[in-house]
Amino acid sequence: MPPISRPDERPLLTFYGDDFTGSTDALEAVASAGLPAMLFLRTPTPADLARYPGLAAVGVAGTSRSRSPAWMDTELPATFRALQALGAPFCHYKTCSTFDSAPHVGNIGRAAEIGQDVFGGAVMVVVGVPRHQRFVVFSTLFAAGSFSGSEDIFRIDRHPTMRRHPVTPMDEADLRLHLARQTTRRIVGFDFRRMLREDADAALAAEIDAGADMVILDGFDAATMQACGRLLASRGAAQPVFLVGSSGVEYALAPTLVGMTGQPPRLPPDSCGPAERLVIACGSCSPVTERQIAWAEANGFALIAADTAAMVARREDASWPARLATQVTEALRDHAGVVLHTARGGDDPRLAPTREALQRSGLAPSDSASILGGLLGQTLREVIAATGLRRVMLAGGDSSSHTAQAMGIEALEMLAPLLPGAPLCRIRARDPALDGVEIVMKGGQVGGPDCFGTVLNGHAGRQR
Structure with a gap:
């Protein structure tokens, strides 16, 4: 050859x-x-x-x-x-x-x-x-x-x-x-x-x-x-x-x-350190993510359930990100981890009203990813600006694309492996509040039940 x-x-x-x-x-x-x-x-x-x-x-x-x-x-x-x-x-x-x-x-x-x-x-x-x-x-x-x-x-x-x-x-x-x-x-x-x-x-x-x-x-x-x-x-x-x-x-x-x-490989470090606080934006209906949310609830994370049907029906309401950001910011005062989620598995009672809201608006089920993901991204950006948060996580393949775009991320570079297929990365952005923030982006099927704890702690096996 x-x-x-x-x-x-x-x-x-x-x-x-x-x-x-x-x-x-x-x-x-x-x-x-x-x-x-x-x-x-x-x-x-x-x-x-x-x-x-x-x-x-x-x-x-x-x-x-x-x-x-x-x-x-x-x-x-x-x-x-x-x-x-x-x-x-x-x-x-x-x-x-x-x-x-x-x-x-x-x-x-x-x-x-x-x-x-x-x-x-x-x-x-x-x-x-x-x-x-x-x-x-x-x-x-x-x-x-x-x-x-x-x-x-x-x-x-x-x-x-x-x-x-x-x-x-x-x-x-x-x-x-x-x-x-x-x-x-x-x-x-x-x-x-x-x-x-x-x-x-x-x-x-x-x-x-x-x-x-x-x-x-x-x-x-x-x-x-x-x-x-x-x-x-x-x-x-x-x-x-x-x-x-x-x-x-x-x-x-x-x-x-x-x-x-023609150069020696530049290998990343094997691990990373813990974060003081972590916010997870979940846009996945996967049963794997459902188990992860349940683990977070049992281990002291604050859970915030987004009103997805209302977010779709009133998607032009520019106040959604500020309202959600206020909820997240208040939860961070008493919790090291906060999970903002749009569903808890495929049987979540929010799913049917959300589909109906999409249908009434002449939208397809797949449009939920851009609507909800975009609002989650705007929310995270406001939370980061208000709190100085240094580590976030996105869960959900379809929605996370829109979440990251709405955050204003320009590029990502890998810092260290953390979850299989979902490394810890550093954000590059023109917004100084966002530049350098650490992020993990995982699909709905990625990770064990305790993966949110893994991301908060920087490695598996040590809970806070």
Whole structure:
């Protein structure tokens, strides 16, 4: 395999995350390998990049997971062309490791089409992440009950949470069939038996020469992930490659990318210290997050239940953030941790009135993420300005994207690992009150029951 060059210190990898929590998962994967990396909340300009020289990985945290194909057609081509202009051999459209999506919202197939149109060549699809208990065998996805948890493994269409996802339920485990609902381009699977053969590169090239537009690689253990990395690196040596899938892309490519820098890896510290106070904004209906809220309630955190139906119905009322911020600020006087939540699981009594409020307003269920997430972000910004809070946490993949945007975050850099797939990051922002604040962004499926305590304390096992 010919080596991949890095002219002019260009990035080696660019990625666009379809939501913000998933974007920090990709950031952790490259930063933990020792690669200088930055995650921007909008496509960076040359002036933005000049402020952070020497980056090996440049990410953009997006919101396409909760967007329509029409939105993608408008927004993604320019974003992908801007990333292509950075000259990296790899560009990754980062999806959730559960790959949940639908033809009408978060359409991964449409995003893959746009990427292929911009970059050319076949789209390589890597979804398995063994370290996060996500496994792809013969193009079929399996996942643990919780992200990086020790629970039983389920085929994704039988997963206790993902088969019931309120917006993008997963009712098909074969990723070839799942993607075929979202694109008419030719999809093939390239399974582990072929990946591990000596002629794997030639066999993959033959599939692509025969007309494969999207190739799904298996990934379920160290050997298959190493084979993924080798096959991707071989493709990247010939021409820039557009990739789709989970942070398995970053974990597979990391050894190759570190070698390409020509520099010793810059490894982050293994742990971080505690915070005096922590505010968690929860926009997730996941039963995993439900258990985390219950743990917080039992361990001295203050809980504030947002009136979501009223927030949707009176979404133009500019006083919502100030009112919520006052509640949070008052709770911080007596509690080290405060949880502001929009639901406590899939049976929360607020859900039905909220859906009705959306329907009365002519909105889709998926619009709740932007409305509620945006109000949560404005609330956090007011709380930070009023209290000097130095650590916050966002829980919920769809809503967190909108929460982070409303906060006014410009970019994120990883400080230290904390939760699997959800590292502690430092906010970069023009607002001096926000700049330097620490943040953890986790999806609804991430973390054990005590993960809010882990984020407050800086590590697991010590409660306050």
